[in-house]
Amino acid sequence: MGLFDFIKGEFIDVIEWVDDSRDTLVWKYPDEDKAIKNGAQLIVRESQIAQFMYLGEFGDLFQPGKHSLVTDNIPILTKLKSWKYAFNSPFKADVYFLTTRTFTGQKWGTPNPIMLRDADFGIVRVRAFGTYDFRIAEPQKFLKDVAGTRTLLTLDDFDDTMRSRIVSVFTDAIGTAKIPVLDLASRYMEIGEALLPVINPILKDKYGLEMTSFVVENVSVPPEVEKAIDQRSSMGAVGNLNDYVKFQMAQGMGQGHGGGTGGVATEMMMGMAMAQQVMQQGQAQQHSQAPAAPAAPAGPELLGVADVAKILGVTDADVMAILESGELKGKKIGATWRIARAALDQYLAG
Numbered sequence: 001m002g003l004f005d006f007i008k009g010e011f012i013d014v015i016e017w018v019d020d021s022r023d024t025l026v027w028k029y030p031d032e033d034k035a036i037k038n039g040a041q042l043i044v045r046e047s048q049i050a051q052f053m054y055l056g057e058f059g060d061l062f063q064p065g066k067h068s069l070v071t072d073n074i075p076i077l078t079k080l081k082s083w084k085y086a087f088n089s090p091f092k093a094d095v096y097f098l099t100t101r102t103f104t105g106q107k108w109g110t111p112n113p114i115m116l117r118d119a120d121f122g123i124v125r126v127r128a129f130g131t132y133d134f135r136i137a138e139p140q141k142f143l144k145d146v147a148g149t150r151t152l153l154t155l156d157d158f159d160d161t162m163r164s165r166i167v168s169v170f171t172d173a174i175g176t177a178k179i180p181v182l183d184l185a186s187r188y189m190e191i192g193e194a195l196l197p198v199i200n201p202i203l204k205d206k207y208g209l210e211m212t213s214f215v216v217e218n219v220s221v222p223p224e225v226e227k228a229i230d231q232r233s234s235m236g237a238v239g240n241l242n243d244y245v246k247f248q249m250a251q252g253m254g255q256g257h258g259g260g261t262g263g264v265a266t267e268m269m270m271g272m273a274m275a276q277q278v279m280q281q282g283q284a285q286q287h288s289q290a291p292a293a294p295a296a297p298a299g300p301e302l303l304g305v306a307d308v309a310k311i312l313g314v315t316d317a318d319v320m321a322i323l324e325s326g327e328l329k330g331k332k333i334g335a336t337w338r339i340a341r342a343a344l345d346q347y348l349a350g
Contacts, residue, residue: 011035011037012034013037014040014041015040015042015050017029019045023155024153024155025153025155026098026152029094029095029096031095036090036091037090039069039070040068041066041067041069045064046064047099047100049062050062050096052094053093058143059076059080060073060075060077096143098142098143100139103134104213105131106133107159108130108131108166109127109128110127111167113222114167117175118180119180124221126220126221127219127220128216128218128220130214130217134212135212136209136210137204145206146162146207169202169206172202176198177194179191181225184219188217189215191216192213193214199214301341303340304337304339305337323339328347
C-alpha cells in the first residue's frame, strides 16, 4: 500500500445508511476513529434525517438528499469548532441517522391499575391497553432524552424505555380530559381520538415524539364497579317501576298459583302498587265528575277466601277447592289466598 492509499484510507469519503431492518429508530455512523474529509458526500435517504454532533453539542441537521460537506453546507458545525480557516482540513464529528417514517401498531398497557377520580363512582381503579402509531418529530430532543449515547436504538429498546412513559402520559391525559368511566368502557375509538390533542403536546415537549394514532382497545374496572354499572343498566331497562310491578302481578295471577320469583316481598310490593293505583284512580274520578249524589262505594279489588265464600254463598272449603283446581284464579301469599275481583267476575261469567 502506497502512502497516498494509506492517507486516503484514514478519511471518510461517503457517509450513508442503508436500513433494511424496518425497526431501527437511531443509528450512529461507525467512523472507526476516522476523520471526515473536506468535501465528503453525505447521502440521506427518504424517511431518514442526519444529525451531526460535535463534543456533545448538536451541529447541523440534514434532510433527505445528497450533500457535499463543505464550509457553506455545515455552518453550525463550523461555528461550534470556531475554525478560523473553516474546513480546509479533515474534521471529526459524530453522525446520527434517525428514521422519520411512522411506526405503526405499537402496543401499550397499564401493568398496574391507575387511579381515576370519576363523577359517578368516586375514586376508581382502571386497567387499559391498546395500540399507537408514532414518529420522531424533534430529532434533537429525541436523541437527548430518549436515545442518549446509544449507537443503535431499535423498537424493542424503545418499548422498554417508553412503555412506562406512555402509560404515565396516558394517565395524565385521562385525568385532564375527565372522561367518565362509563364512557371509557363503551367509546374506545372516540376516546383515542379525543386524547391525541392532550397526549401529543406532552410527548413532543418531553421526548420529541408525535403520535399519529392512539387506540384504546380495552378498559376494565374492578368487579364491584362492573356490578354497579350492570345495576344501573337494569334500572334503565325496567323503566316505570309501577308499570313493571303491575305487569309482573298480572303474569303471576294468570298462572293461578303463588311461589313465583320474588317471594312474599315481591307480592306485597305488587299489592301496594295496585292499592296505590286504585286510590289514584278514585281521586281522579272525584275531581272529574260534577257534584252529584254520593255513589255506593265499590267493593275491594282484592278479596280473601271468606269474602269470596260470602259472595258465592258457599263454604271456605268450597272456595279453596275451586282455587286449587284452577277454575278460579287467585294468588297465594304465604298461607293466604288473595283473589282479584276481576278474576271472580270472570269465574261467575263463565
